[in-house]
Amino acid sequence: xxxxxxxxxxxxxxxxxxxxxxxxxxxxxxxxxxxxxxxxxxxxxxxxxxxxxxxxxxxxxxxxxxxxxxxxxxxxxxxxxxxxxxxxxxxxxxxxxxxxxxxxxxxxxxxxxxxxxxxxxxxxxxxxxxxxxxxxxxxxxxxxxxxxxxxxxxxxxxxxxxxxxxxxxxxxxxxxxxxxxxxxxxxxxxxxxxxxxxxxxxxxxxxxxxxxxxxxxxxxxxxxxxxxxxxxxxxxxxxxxxxxxxxxxxxxxxxxxxxxxxxxxxxxxxxxxxxxxxxxxxxxxxxxxxxxxxxxxxxxxxxxxxxxxxxxxxxxxxxxxxxxxxxxxxxxxxxxxxxxxxxxxxxxxxxxxxxxxx
Amino acid sequence: xxxxxxxxxxxxxxxxxxxxxxxxxxxxxxxxxxxxxxxxxxxxxxxxxxxxxxxxxxxxxxxxxxxxxxxxxxxxxxxxxxxxxxxxxxxxxxxxxxxxxxxxxxxxxxxxxxxxxxxxxxxxxxxxxxxxxxxxxxxxxxxxxxxxxxxxxxxxxxxxxxxxxxxxxxxxxxxxxxxxxxxxxxxxxxxxxxxxxxxxxxxxxxxxxxxxxxxxxxxxxxxxxxxxxxxxxxxxxxxxxxxxxxxxxxxxxxxxxxxxxxxxxxxxxxxxxxxxxxxxxxxxxxxxxxxxxxxxxxxxxxxxxxxxx
Numbered sequence: 001x002x003x004x005x006x007x008x009x010x011x012x013x014x015x016x017x018x019x020x021x022x023x024x025x026x027x028x029x030x031x032x033x034x035x036x037x038x039x040x041x042x043x044x045x046x047x048x049x050x051x052x053x054x055x056x057x058x059x060x061x062x063x064x065x066x067x068x069x070x071x072x073x074x075x076x077x078x079x080x081x082x083x084x085x086x087x088x089x090x091x092x093x094x095x096x097x098x099x100x101x102x103x104x105x106x107x108x109x110x111x112x113x114x115x116x117x118x119x120x121x122x123x124x125x126x127x128x129x130x131x132x133x134x135x136x137x138x139x140x141x142x143x144x145x146x147x148x149x150x151x152x153x154x155x156x157x158x159x160x161x162x163x164x165x166x167x168x169x170x171x172x173x174x175x176x177x178x179x180x181x182x183x184x185x186x187x188x189x190x191x192x193x194x195x196x197x198x199x200x201x202x203x204x205x206x207x208x209x210x211x212x213x214x215x216x217x218x219x220x221x222x223x224x225x226x227x228x229x230x231x232x233x234x235x236x237x238x239x240x241x242x243x244x245x246x247x248x249x250x251x252x253x254x255x256x257x258x259x260x261x262x263x264x265x266x267x268x269x270x271x272x273x274x275x276x277x278x279x280x281x282x283x284x285x286x287x288x289x290x291x292x293x294x295x296x297x298x299x300x301x302x303x304x305x306x307x308x309x310x311x312x313x314x315x316x317x318x319x320x321x322x323x324x325x326x327x328x329x330x331x332x333x334x335x336x337x338x339x340x341x342x343x344x345x346x347x348x349x350x351x352x353x354x355x356x357x358x
Numbered sequence: 359x360x361x362x363x364x365x366x367x368x369x370x371x372x373x374x375x376x377x378x379x380x381x382x383x384x385x386x387x388x389x390x391x392x393x394x395x396x397x398x399x400x401x402x403x404x405x406x407x408x409x410x411x412x413x414x415x416x417x418x419x420x421x422x423x424x425x426x427x428x429x430x431x432x433x434x435x436x437x438x439x440x441x442x443x444x445x446x447x448x449x450x451x452x453x454x455x456x457x458x459x460x461x462x463x464x465x466x467x468x469x470x471x472x473x474x475x476x477x478x479x480x481x482x483x484x485x486x487x488x489x490x491x492x493x494x495x496x497x498x499x500x501x502x503x504x505x506x507x508x509x510x511x512x513x514x515x516x517x518x519x520x521x522x523x524x525x526x527x528x529x530x531x532x533x534x535x536x537x538x539x540x541x542x543x544x545x546x547x548x549x550x551x552x553x554x555x556x557x558x559x560x561x562x563x564x565x566x567x568x569x570x571x572x573x574x575x576x577x578x579x580x581x582x583x584x585x586x587x588x589x590x591x592x593x594x595x596x597x598x599x600x601x602x603x604x605x606x607x608x609x610x611x612x613x614x615x616x617x618x619x620x621x622x623x624x625x626x627x628x629x630x631x632x633x634x635x636x637x638x639x640x641x642x643x644x645x646x647x648x649x650x651x652x653x654x655x656x657x658x659x660x661x662x663x664x665x666x667x
Contacts, residue, residue, distance in 0.1 A: 036576030038465060038472050068577055153619065186618040189630045193580045194571045199375060199612055203619040206367050218578075219473070220571045226475075227572075242473040357626040 027089065027268050029053065030082035031065035032075060034094035034217075035192040041217035042191065042237040042254070043067065046093045046116075049256035056261045060268060071096025079104040083111045089267045091260065092116065094191070095160055101125060112272055114263055117162055119343050121276050128259060131280030132162065133169035133342070134310045135252035136213075137317035138288055138303055139234050142250060143211040144174030144181050145299045146232055153204025154185045155197060155214040155221055159357045161345040163215050168349045169317045170213055173306075175351055183352055184209055194220035205231055212247075222248055232294065239289040250303070251289030259285060278339065281311040318342065323350035363616050369496045371616075373504055374570055376608025378403070378562040380507045382586035383593070383600045384514055385558025390590060391518060392551035393531035395660035397453030398438055400583025401460020402556045403563035406431040408464040410564025411476055411574045420479040424503065424564050431560020432553045434460055439552040442662075443545050449660050457583070465576040472574060479503070479569050503565050508601075510558070515597040527551060531656035534663040544663050559583065585637075592641055594654040603640075610636055 031050050035043035050063050064087065069078050075097050082090055083104060089112045092101045098118035105113045105125045113125040121127050143152050152174060156163050167185060174181045184207055186200045197216045201224035204212060212233045214221045219240050225231040225247035233243065235251025259279070266272040279285035288307050291300045309315035320331030325348040331337060348356060382399050389396050409430025414423025438456050441447045481488075482505070484498040518524040529537045530547045538544050566582070567574050585607060593599025614629035 036465060038468065038576035040472055040575060184619050184621060186615055187626045187630065188615075189626075190580075192577070194573070194575045194578045195375070195378075195566060195580070195582070196611070196615070198571050199371070200615045200619070202371060203612070203616040206364065206371075206616070207362060207619045209619075218575050219573060220575070223475070223571060223573050240473075242475075354621055355625070 026060055026062040027057075027264065028085075028087045029061055029063045029264055029267075030079075030087035030090040031063065032069050032078055032082070032090065032092045032094075032097060033065060033067040034069060034071065034096070036067050037065070039192055039217050040219045040238055040240060041235075043093070043217065045238050045254045046091070046256055049260040050091075052257035053260050053264050057264060057268065061264060069097075072100070076100040076104055079113075080107070083108040087111060089114065089264060089272070095158075095162060098127075112267060119276075121274055123274055126263070126275045126277075128277045128279075129162070130254055130256075130285040131278055132252060132254075132286060133165045133317055134280040135286045135288055136166045136169040137173040137310060138307050139213060139250065139252065140170030140173030141177060141306055142234075142291070142295060142299060142303050143170065143213060143232075144176070144178040145302075146249070146295065147174075147178065147181060147211050149208045149210045150178065150180045151182050151184060151207065151209045152211045152213065153201070153207070153209030154183055155200045155204070155212065155216050156185050156187050157191050157216050158189060159187065161343060164348070164356060165342055165345045166215055167352065168345065171352055172317065172322065172349060185352075185354055187357055188216055190216065192217045194218040197221050198224045201225060202228075219243065235289050241289065244290070245292030246294045248292070249294050250291045253287035253289050255285055255287050278343075281307060282313060324348070325350055325352055363620050366492050366495045368612065368616055370499060372605060372609040372612045373496070373500060375612045376604040377504050377507050378565045378570060378582055379586050379589060379608060380601060380604035381503075381510070381562035381565065382559045382583060383589040383604055384507070384510055384597065385555035385562075386586055386590050387593070387595060387597060387600055388514060388518075388527070388558075389551050389555035390659055391531045391595060391656055392527050392548050393534060393656050393658040393661065393663075394442065394548050394552055395449045395453065396435065396438055396456070396552060396555060397450060397587065398435070398456025398460065398583075399555075399559050399586050400579055400581070401457035402431040402434050402559035403460075403566070403583045403586075404464040404577070404579045405434045405460045405467075406560025406563030407567040407578060408468045408471065408563075408574060409560065411567040412467065412471055414476045414564075414568055415471065415474055418477050420477050420568055423476065423568055424561060427560040427564025427568075428557040429560070431563065432557040434463075435552050435556020435559070436549070438556075439549045443548055443552075446662050446664060449662070461577065468574050468576060472576075474574065476568050476572050476574075478572075501569060503561070503569065506561075511597050511601045518597070528656070531658055534658050534661070538663070538665055544665070548663075559586075562586070588637060588641070591655075592637065592644065594644060595656065596654065603637075606640070607633055607637060 033043040037047040066078050069075050091114045093116045095117045101113050101115045115127045117129045118127045171183050198220040201221035205228045210231050212225050214236045222233050222243040225233045232249045233247045235248050237254050239251045239253050316336040318337035320335040321333045322331040324330045406427035410423045410427025413426025414420050441452050442449050479501045487498045488494045530544050534544045589603035592603040610633040
């Protein structure tokens with residue numbers, strides 16, 4: 001307890017000290033990453049955005065990052081360290097950092113935090129996320145149109161709303177064009193473990209899946225699909241273009257740069273305020289990577305049309321009638337899902353088999 | 359209950375999944391038999407993964423790649439060897455530092471290799487034998503590294519049990535003072551064992567980046583080295599036990615993913631913790647048999663040797 005009080009005092013002193021000479025000092029921005037910056041997926045894109053921030057503001061910012069930080073107590077230690085070493089703004093870029101971020105933010109009221117893909121906010125904590133499910137709907141359409149075995153494999157990471165939303169959105173779009181389609185979901189319980197992701201892809205392919213969707217961050221499933229031959233995949237979080245045109249036929253790209261530049265700019269100007277944003281294809285936070293020639297012309301055109309309709313807001317991936325897995329009605333004809341339900345989504349839609357682990 | 363899972367493909371997949379663990383654990387077994395505890399397996403594996411990958415890509419030859427991976431692992435292990443054997447640094451701390459250093463160095467070396475595909479390592483061609491049902495895929499359907507790892511298991515068993523050099527190595531591990539008094543070269547023996555362990559770990563890492571995944575991704579070993587360390591204890595420092603442990607762990611990992619993919623109605627939580635649960639269960643059973651000594655741990659494991667006389 002005493003040590004904590006001491007650390008708090010040191011922190012306050014440090015912040016006061018930096019505050020006093022803040023005028024000419026560059027704004028220090030910290031980034032906490034869940035994987036290595038070279039993962040070719042999720043963390044890679046966050047780091048690209050960090051570099052974009054540096055390019056935009058030059059000498060006016062200083063960025064630091066820590067990669068492969070486990071979700072949990074370690075994350076809290078890393079954030080505390082960043083705050084103590086004078087960071088003005090800290091981006092914590094994984095769902096599992098939510099509670100650590102809230103805890104650390106409470107101890108450092110003058111440091112601003114931006115947490116990705118969560119749902120909690122505070123005076124000095126914003127949360128931001130991308131509507132990946134919009135991209136999943138485009139993917140699901142291509143997957144459902146392309147599959148010949150009617151079996152689609154899905155490598156899921158953790159049973160959190162974001163992942164479940166993705167599975168539901170992809171399934172709804174796929175079953176709309178192909179009512180016979182079946183989803184096989186494998187929970188890998190990791191965001192990043194290339195060997196395990198490769199094994200999971202392998203297991204799904206052996207079960208007859210000819211389309212693999214992934215919600216894990218490495219390119220290993222792409223390599224497994226390529227080795228198998230006639231299996232298609234989609235880039236996750238990053239374009240993964242090195243596997244185009246086959247097996248990677250398209251991708252969901254997370255584009256964080258505009259948001260990061262905007263928020264760092266707000267700290268520099270002193271206009272930063274806590275907020276909660278959720279942007280999609282329309283705002284450009286979610287991008288759809290090039291659909292390759294491996295996809296027939298008509299499917300490609302229709303996929304592009306769906307993407308544009310979602311981007312303009314004319315179409316919502318969750319539009320009724322949709323039932324829950326147990327058959328109860330979720331959305332009536334023509335009704336669209338509200339953000340609150342989507343943010344806390346913990347159920348499968350009708351047609352998906354298997355159970356969501358707790 | 360296993361529904362549509364093909365046992366042939368399952369066994370074949372588990373052998374591939376277990377090979378990196380087996381190679382690394384065999385190397386560490388020899389190191390520990392010589393009385394040295396090198397906790398840097400993870401670091402040596404990832405260095406092996408990037409060195410193997412880089413050499414294979416540059417030369418276009420997977421065989422050269424594996425050689426490069428083994429050399430990279432051995433070179434890194436010699437850093438540990440010099441620090442602990444000549445400068446008498448603490449083995450546990452140095453080993454942990456080696457892992458951190460290996461992870462960092464590998465991501466530096468790997469900068470230019472992200473997103474590149476390595477030359478393929480094919481399965482060996484056994485002619486008509488490969489067409490046999492079950493055995494054709496399980497026994498005769500692998501790449502040469504899988505056979506190398508099995509041969510290495512037998513070779514290390516023979517070396518430790520039947521050869522004079524193996525006896526020397528074990529003597530050094532059991533009592534370095536007695537071995538020194540007998541005129542055996544303690545430091546040289548240990549250094550050779552450390553280099554061998556590094557080469558094996560490097561080979562295991564190269565297998566990950568060249569065959570199992572196959573690509574270079576930072577941090578791609580994600581903990582395999584630690585599993586290998588645990589398996590040495592699990593095996594009571596016996597090569598046969600290492601083989602069993604590696605295949606058991608690899609097997610359960612692959613099996614749980616296959617069960618999920620086949621839609622078997624066992625809660626996923628149980629499936630994903632099963633590899634670890636089984637490892638813990640076996641460790642408990644083994645350790646119930648007696649103390650560390652009676653399990654076969656070398657008596658001078660992790661102790662520093664300084665020739666005072």
